[in-house]
Amino acid sequence: MSGSGADRRIPHKDTQTRFRMSIEEKTSQTLKDLGAGTAEAIGELFAEVSAALEKEREEFVARGAGDERERSQSAKDLRDRWLARKSGLVSLIDENWLKKAPKELKPAVGRAFNQFRQRAKSVDTESLLCDVGQPEAGAKQGNLQFASASTESDRVEVSARGGLDLTLPGHRRSLGSIHPVTQVMREIEEIFLGLGFSIESGPEIESVYYSFDALNIPESHPARDEWDTIYVNSETVLRPHTSPVQIRAMEKHGAPLYILCPGKAYRHDNPDSTHATMFHQVEGLAVDTDISFADLKGTLDYFAKKFFGDKIKTNFSPSFFPFTEPSGELAISCVFCGGAGCRVCKESGWVEVMGCGKVHPEVLRHGGIDPERYSGWAFGLGVERFAMMKYDINDIQLFHQGDVRFLEQF
Numbered sequence: 001m002s003g004s005g006a007d008r009r010i011p012h013k014d015t016q017t018r019f020r021m022s023i024e025e026k027t028s029q030t031l032k033d034l035g036a037g038t039a040e041a042i043g044e045l046f047a048e049v050s051a052a053l054e055k056e057r058e059e060f061v062a063r064g065a066g067d068e069r070e071r072s073q074s075a076k077d078l079r080d081r082w083l084a085r086k087s088g089l090v091s092l093i094d095e096n097w098l099k100k101a102p103k104e105l106k107p108a109v110g111r112a113f114n115q116f117r118q119r120a121k122s123v124d125t126e127s128l129l130c131d132v133g134q135p136e137a138g139a140k141q142g143n144l145q146f147a148s149a150s151t152e153s154d155r156v157e158v159s160a161r162g163g164l165d166l167t168l169p170g171h172r173r174s175l176g177s178i179h180p181v182t183q184v185m186r187e188i189e190e191i192f193l194g195l196g197f198s199i200e201s202g203p204e205i206e207s208v209y210y211s212f213d214a215l216n217i218p219e220s221h222p223a224r225d226e227w228d229t230i231y232v233n234s235e236t237v238l239r240p241h242t243s244p245v246q247i248r249a250m251e252k253h254g255a256p257l258y259i260l261c262p263g264k265a266y267r268h269d270n271p272d273s274t275h276a277t278m279f280h281q282v283e284g285l286a287v288d289t290d291i292s293f294a295d296l297k298g299t300l301d302y303f304a305k306k307f308f309g310d311k312i313k314t315n316f317s318p319s320f321f322p323f324t325e326p327s328g329e330l331a332i333s334c335v336f337c338g339g340a341g342c343r344v345c346k347e348s349g350w351v352e353v354m355g356c357g358k359v360h361p362e363v364l365r366h367g368g369i370d371p372e373r374y375s376g377w378a379f380g381l382g383v384e385r386f387a388m389m390k391y392d393i394n395d396i397q398l399f400h401q402g403d404v405r406f407l408e409q410f
C-alpha cells in the first residue's frame with residue numbers, strides 16, 4: 001500500500017530543514033524520514049553528528065578545571081548523553097538509522113556508523129577526565145601530558161585547518177581473524193600431532209591413478225560413480241578426497257607410518273546447505289606391525305572426546321569403502337541434545353561423523369608396503385561438518401562466502 005505511507009510521511013525535508021533540527025530530533029527519526037536516501041546524504045549526517053560530538057567534548061575540555069565532583073558529574077552526563085546503552089545518541093543512531101536503513105543503503109550506513117562509534121569512544125568518562133587533566137585518571141599519563149600541552153587556542157587553530165585534532169585516538173587498523181574452517185583443522189591437527197602423527201600434503205590437481213586406481217577403485221568399479229568427480233581431462237582430476245596423499249606418503253616414507261592429511265577436496269555437487277563444490281577433509285593413516293581395529297577405535301574415541309568434550313560417547317557400525325576392509329562409520333552421541341534426540345540427529349541421539357576401517361591389503365600394496373608384514377587403519381572426516389557441529393552452523397555455504405559479519409564472530 002504505497003498510498004497510505006505518503007500520508008504519514010513528515011512533510012518534505014530538504015537539507016535546509018534537516019540542518020535546523022537538533023541532534024536529538026535527527027537521531028529519533030529514520031533516514032527515510034530525514035530524506036537521506038543516498039550515500040552522500042548519509043555521509044553528511046554522520047559528519048554532522050561527529051562534529052556535534054567533537055564540539056561537546058571540546059567544550060567540556062575547555063571548561064577545564066573546577067570542582068572535582070562537578071567535573072566528574074559533567075563528564076558522566078556527557079558520556080551518558082552519547083553512550084548510554086538504552087537512550088544514548090549512539091544507540092539511537094544504531095536503532096533508527098542503521099537498523100531501519102533500507103537494504104541497499106545498509107553497507108554504507110554500517111560503515112559510517114562503525115567509524116562514528118569508534119570516534120564516540122572519546123567521550124567515555126575515563127577519556128574525558130583524562131583529557132581534562134584529572135590526576136585520578138592517571139593511567140594514561142602520556143595522554144595527559146599531551147592534552148594539557150594543547151591549549152584551547154591550539155585546538156581552534158587546528159580545527160580551522162580542517163578539523164584535525166591530534167589529541168584524538170588514532171585509527172586502529174583491524175586485524176582479520178582465523179577462518180573457522182582453519183581453526184577447526186588446526187585443532188584436529190593439534191590432537192593428532194600430540195599422538196605422534198605428522199602432517200602430509202599433496203597436490204589438489206591429481207591423477208586418476210592416485211585418486212581411484214591405487215585406492216582399489218578400478219574404472220569398472222561401480223564405487224567410482226559415487227564420487228562426483230570434476231575431471232580436468234581423462235587422466236587428471238581435482239582430487240575428490242584427500243586419500244591420494246595416503247598413497248603418496250606410503251610411497252615416500254614406507255612403514256611404519258602415522259600421518260594426517262588435511263586439505264581441500266572437490267566434488268561435482270550442487271551447492272546446498274550441506275554440499276559445496278570445494279570443502280576440506282582431514283584423513284589419517286596408521287601403518288605398523290601388530291596394528292588392530294581396537295587401536296583405531298581407541299584412537300578415534302580419544303580424538304572425539306578431545307574435540308567434542310569428555311561427555312561424548314562413540315559408536316562404531318559396519319560400513320563399506322573400497323579402500324578399507326573391514327570398514328566402519330564412527331558416530332558420536334549428539335552434541336546438541338546429549339543423546340536425547342533432536343532435529344539435528346533426526347531423533348536418533350547419534351550423529352555419524354566419519355568413515356574409517358582397516359586399510360585394504362591392495363591399497364597397502366599400491367603404496368609399496370607388504371600387506372603380509374604390515375597392516376594399517378585409516379579414517380576421513382569433513383572439516384566443515386565438524387565446524388558446523390562445533391559452532392552450531394546450519395549452512396555450509398557461509399564458510400565460503402567471505403562475509404565479514406559471519407567471519408568476525410570467530
Ligand SMILES: [Zn+2]
Nearest residue numbers: 334337342345
Ligand atoms: Zn540430537
